[in-house]
Amino acid sequence: MWNKVVSRKRKALIWVVSGPSGSGKTTLCQELLAKKHINLARSVSCTTRSLKKGEKNHRDYNFISKDEFLKRIKRGAFVEWKEVFGNLYGTPKKLVYDSLKNNRDILLCLDVKGAQEIKKKFPDRSVFIFVVPPTEKELIQRTRIRAREDKEEMRKRLAFVKTELSFAKKYDYIIVNDDISQAVKELESIIIAKGLENVLHTN
Numbered sequence: 001m002w003n004k005v006v007s008r009k010r011k012a013l014i015w016v017v018s019g020p021s022g023s024g025k026t027t028l029c030q031e032l033l034a035k036k037h038i039n040l041a042r043s044v045s046c047t048t049r050s051l052k053k054g055e056k057n058h059r060d061y062n063f064i065s066k067d068e069f070l071k072r073i074k075r076g077a078f079v080e081w082k083e084v085f086g087n088l089y090g091t092p093k094k095l096v097y098d099s100l101k102n103n104r105d106i107l108l109c110l111d112v113k114g115a116q117e118i119k120k121k122f123p124d125r126s127v128f129i130f131v132v133p134p135t136e137k138e139l140i141q142r143t144r145i146r147a148r149e150d151k152e153e154m155r156k157r158l159a160f161v162k163t164e165l166s167f168a169k170k171y172d173y174i175i176v177n178d179d180i181s182q183a184v185k186e187l188e189s190i191i192i193a194k195g196l197e198n199v200l201h202t203n
Helices: 002-006 025-033 066-075 093-101 112-121 136-147 151-166 180-201
Strands: 014-018 078-084 087-092 106-109 126-132 173-176
Touching (some): 014 112, 025 106, 025 180, 066 087, 078 112, 087 093, 087 112, 093 106, 112 126
Parallel strands (some): 014 106, 014 126
Antiparallel strands (some): 078 087
């Protein structure tokens, strides 16, 4: 009886973090991954877009050509993929399955459509967290900054933000990112608490 209690094992989970452009979800994920006691595997997505200033290949994304991306789609190399503003993004299948096989949680930073694909494929192994700025005004301001004063890009981004926000109710948790340190603490708390709950549910 004692051995059964103290040797409880939990199944690995896929943690999916989403949020509108400018919500700070990427920074939040980076801060979380830096915490060694959380011990999350990191997924590096593939994309066909160009590198931005300060980014590094294989660290921020695996930057590949469109032809190569399409070849990988045909090979079934992505667990999910989508097109956003004319660029392709995909999550490598092997890393996700290897993490689950080795019983290690993995963190995915995805848009809402990619998150829904993960939910379909791993309904019992995934947890979904949506990140938003503190106010709508700030969200719009951040979107404008990212649009770089291009009116057409601004229109597309604002329309996409509305689509993303409409998916928020499908997520398990919502974090308001007013202060990045506090937001990281909240995300960390969710992972710890959900991990304990997962242990109990697997016995």
